[in-house]
Amino acid sequence: MTKDPKILVGNGVVLTLGADNRVIHQGAVLIEGGKIAAIGDSAGLRRDHPDADWIDAGGKTILPGFICAHHHLYSTFACGLAPKPAANFVETLENLWWKLDRALDMNDVRLSALIPLVRCIRSGTTTIFDHHASPSAIRGSLDVIADAVLESGIRASLCYEITDRNGQQGTDDGIAESEAFLQRAAADTSGRLHGLVGLHAGMTISPETLDRCVDLAKRYDTGLHVHVAEDKADQVDSVAKYGMRVLERLYVAGGLGPKTLSVHNIHIDDAEMERLAETHTNAVHNPQSNMNNAVGAARVVDMAAKGIRVGLGTDGMTSDMKEEVRAGLWLRHHVAEDPRVGFMDMANMLVTANPAIATQFMGRKLGELSVGAAADVIVSDHIPFTPLDSNNVLGHLIFGVSASAVDTTIADGKILMRHKELQTLDWAAICQQAAKAAPQTWRRFAAID
Numbered sequence: 001m002t003k004d005p006k007i008l009v010g011n012g013v014v015l016t017l018g019a020d021n022r023v024i025h026q027g028a029v030l031i032e033g034g035k036i037a038a039i040g041d042s043a044g045l046r047r048d049h050p051d052a053d054w055i056d057a058g059g060k061t062i063l064p065g066f067i068c069a070h071h072h073l074y075s076t077f078a079c080g081l082a083p084k085p086a087a088n089f090v091e092t093l094e095n096l097w098w099k100l101d102r103a104l105d106m107n108d109v110r111l112s113a114l115i116p117l118v119r120c121i122r123s124g125t126t127t128i129f130d131h132h133a134s135p136s137a138i139r140g141s142l143d144v145i146a147d148a149v150l151e152s153g154i155r156a157s158l159c160y161e162i163t164d165r166n167g168q169q170g171t172d173d174g175i176a177e178s179e180a181f182l183q184r185a186a187a188d189t190s191g192r193l194h195g196l197v198g199l200h201a202g203m204t205i206s207p208e209t210l211d212r213c214v215d216l217a218k219r220y221d222t223g224l225h226v227h228v229a230e231d232k233a234d235q236v237d238s239v240a241k242y243g244m245r246v247l248e249r250l251y252v253a254g255g256l257g258p259k260t261l262s263v264h265n266i267h268i269d270d271a272e273m274e275r276l277a278e279t280h281t282n283a284v285h286n287p288q289s290n291m292n293n294a295v296g297a298a299r300v301v302d303m304a305a306k307g308i309r310v311g312l313g314t315d316g317m318t319s320d321m322k323e324e325v326r327a328g329l330w331l332r333h334h335v336a337e338d339p340r341v342g343f344m345d346m347a348n349m350l351v352t353a354n355p356a357i358a359t360q361f362m363g364r365k366l367g368e369l370s371v372g373a374a375a376d377v378i379v380s381d382h383i384p385f386t387p388l389d390s391n392n393v394l395g396h397l398i399f400g401v402s403a404s405a406v407d408t409t410i411a412d413g414k415i416l417m418r419h420k421e422l423q424t425l426d427w428a429a430i431c432q433q434a435a436k437a438a439p440q441t442w443r444r445f446a447a448i449d
């Protein structure tokens, strides 16, 4: 087995983030064996490691790769599609997502994954938590996505979106696909794959299916990845059918806990927040999607105040966490009608909660630059042009790094993009293949009632 080459990323401003939260001007990061081996003075590290592959950051910012706590790679082919206008969230599902996912064949699943994976690399996102649906191509779909993830070089937690909306066979296939992938993830030696049990949402899951999902998660020592109260309709359905609100129902079924991702949580009440807090369930906020769907604004400041870990996802709207964190901050200001509200809450989702979730779930130190942590390192085009020290890192992150493109992306000690040149995936070839497949996919979409 060939030894991973040493890489030295230097001549930049290192933002370690994490507990250390150091800023090192004229700094460098040494990478060896997929991990961070040293962080310090650029000239000194270069002198001591002349054999390392030298990446000159040219005064730009060196920081950990970003993490997306909720993604939908399968949403790719929605770009440019014009579904029947939706008057509410349920119509958005019916007119767009539940038709698009049904139209996907296995080749579409692969291409739908590869395109956002390139975008992840280009925007410095090195870990994602994906939630996949392709009801016409269920069995084997997570293998296809996992292969694309491994080819890209990033890390992913994958799950299949189990739901009862496609009949008993659809439910059974979703559960079988989930179990097959959980077996693969358990045997994975790359350190870059993880599995969860995905559920669409309470409103499309029967009590029997919920019990099967919880049982599956427990058998594989993992958790659920589920949309929770994204719209009022989920609560109305839950109360009408089960006499319980959405999170109470998940709690009673044993579905909450530190290994579960509860996504959206827009229409939850204080008692449901208490359930998240007491069970140490992770919440995930997706501000751009929520604004786009006009479903409301999650009370993330209240959740954080109750001690709930709130991560940040994109819900498939983008692969760029820099864009998401900014949009989330504007939403906080707008909703509170107070520009003082939400800055630390939004920044913490990106630099504290997401790293904590990813580190816990993936079993590797992620989201910070520290010796021994996984070597997920990016170079941002942001050359600090105003004073920068450990006191104003987050200000530079939101208004500098997040307004800049990414120059270089490294994950697990492998260079995935070097000075804007992709190293693992061929963007033009993938787009050509997608452009060839998409017209047929859209015809199948149009043919679905």
Ligand SMILES: [Zn+2]
Binding pocket: 070, 071, 072, 131, 227, 263, 315
């Ligand atoms: Zn989602």
